[in-house]
Each structure stands twice: as structure tokens, then as C-alpha cells.
Amino acid sequence: MAFWLLKTEPETWSWESQVKRGAKGEPWSGVRNYQARLNLRAMKKGERAFFYHSGEARAVVGIVEVAKEAYPDHSAEKGDWSMVDVVAVEPFRIPVTLADVKAAAMLCEMVLVKNTRLSVQPVTDAEWKLVCKMGGLKTK
């Protein structure tokens, strides 16, 4: 069971928009980076990901679940790109900001810190647990 982190600009696609989609979920389209594509394609149905707001907010705000595994990105005019469908699972009670992540010794190796520009990232089990806890969620 792997964990992930999905980055989005809230002006483009926010947690609120994701929640409004409900159980139908939403295709995570528009990824145009090979490393991110690799991660998208490694995602399995039922795996979970942090939903991260970049830009102004800079915080993990909730958790989504993969509802459909990688399939061709319909927004790609050319090239071989993939997307997955994700469904909102649970909001964080307390958003975990980038500053919080950087301040936590255990999290200083997170891809979020090390490779800030990667939009689809793997998260380790230990990181997952801690960030959930910081967000005010019971870890499962």
C-alpha cells in the first residue's frame, strides 16, 4: 500500500472543488512531467494521497483516494500522458503547512521539500502517519 501527494493550485482546482465532486471523483488531468507520470501510473485503486495546495496556501488540506487507475489523459492533445480519478476522503482538521513540514525533523526528507516542483509525489509510510497526525486525523 503506497501513499502519495498530489499538488494543485487552489485557483485551478481546490479541495472544495474536489469535495463537490463527491463520490464521482475527478480525473487528475494535465500532468506533463515524466516523473509525475511514472508516479501516476504506479498508483493502485484504493491507495490514498495527500491533497496539497500550492501557491498562497502551501498546505496539505485533505486526503483523496484513487478511484480509477491510470488511463489516457483526455486533455492531452498529443503525447502519451496519463491521469487517474481521485475521490475526496477526508479533510484535515488542521491544514499542515509547508512551514510545518519543514519544521518537523522527520519530514525534512519529504519530496515536497526536496523536489518542490514535482506535482505527483510518493510519500513514505512514516511521513504519511505523521502528517495525518499533525493534521488532526487519527492514523489508520
Added chain:
DNA sequence: GCCAACGTTGGC
């Protein structure tokens, strides 16, 4: 608004 980091493109 600026700049650093990274990825992509194109000339050689």
C-alpha cells in the same frame, strides 16, 4: 515581483 530549481529544446 523576484529568483532558484528543474525540465525541455535546439544548435553544434
Added chain:
DNA sequence: GCCAACGTTGGC
């Protein structure tokens, strides 16, 4: 295949 130039992302 190398590398400089350029564009984009995202934090500050």
C-alpha cells in the same frame, strides 16, 4: 551527446 538558452513552477 553535450550544453547553453529558455520556459515553467513554486517558494519567498
